[in-house]
Amino acid sequence: MYDIRRAESKDIPILVEFRERMFRSFVDDFSDYDEMNEVALKYFAEKLEENEVVAWVAENGERRIIACAAMSFYLLPPKPWNRDGRDGYVSNMFTEPSHRKKGLGGKLLQAALDYAK
Numbered sequence: 453m454y455d456i457r458r459a460e461s462k463d464i465p466i467l468v469e470f471r472e473r474m475f476r477s478f479v480d481d482f483s484d485y486d487e488m489n490e491v492a493l494k495y496f497a498e499k500l501e502e503n504e505v506v507a508w509v510a511e512n513g514e515r516r517i518i519a520c521a522a523m524s525f526y527l528l529p530p531k532p533w534n535r536d537g538r539d540g541y542v543s544n545m546f547t548e549p550s551h552r553k554k555g556l557g558g559k560l561l562q563a564a565l566d567y568a569k
Contacts, residue, residue, distance in 0.1 A: 459507035464496045470546040508563045519547035521560035541567045
């Protein structure tokens with residue numbers, strides 16, 4: 453059983469850890485993850501507080517975070533269907549390998565889409 457919930461400031465270290473693991477899975481020619489993580493810790497602390505980023509985590513039955521997703525917001529010119537111009541960008545999708553293929557990514561994405569409506 454998994455629970456999906458909004459990420460809180462206490463979850464920032466795991467969001468940053470999972471972000472690094474996500475990039476390590478497909479980026480071969482980058483090595484300065486320590487600097488990236490330092491900047492990411494500050495980014496998430498600031499942007500979560502300002503609601504410019506909203507994140508979700510999935511916890512297993514032992515309350516351990518095993519997956520995450522985030523949505524960043526930005527402004528574009530207004531559209532007929534979006535007059536305030538606020539758009540969202542989903543990123544930071546990661547699931548621990550032992551918990552993949554169980555629908556967690558889809559549930560996290562759905563949480564982001566529901567929030568964006």
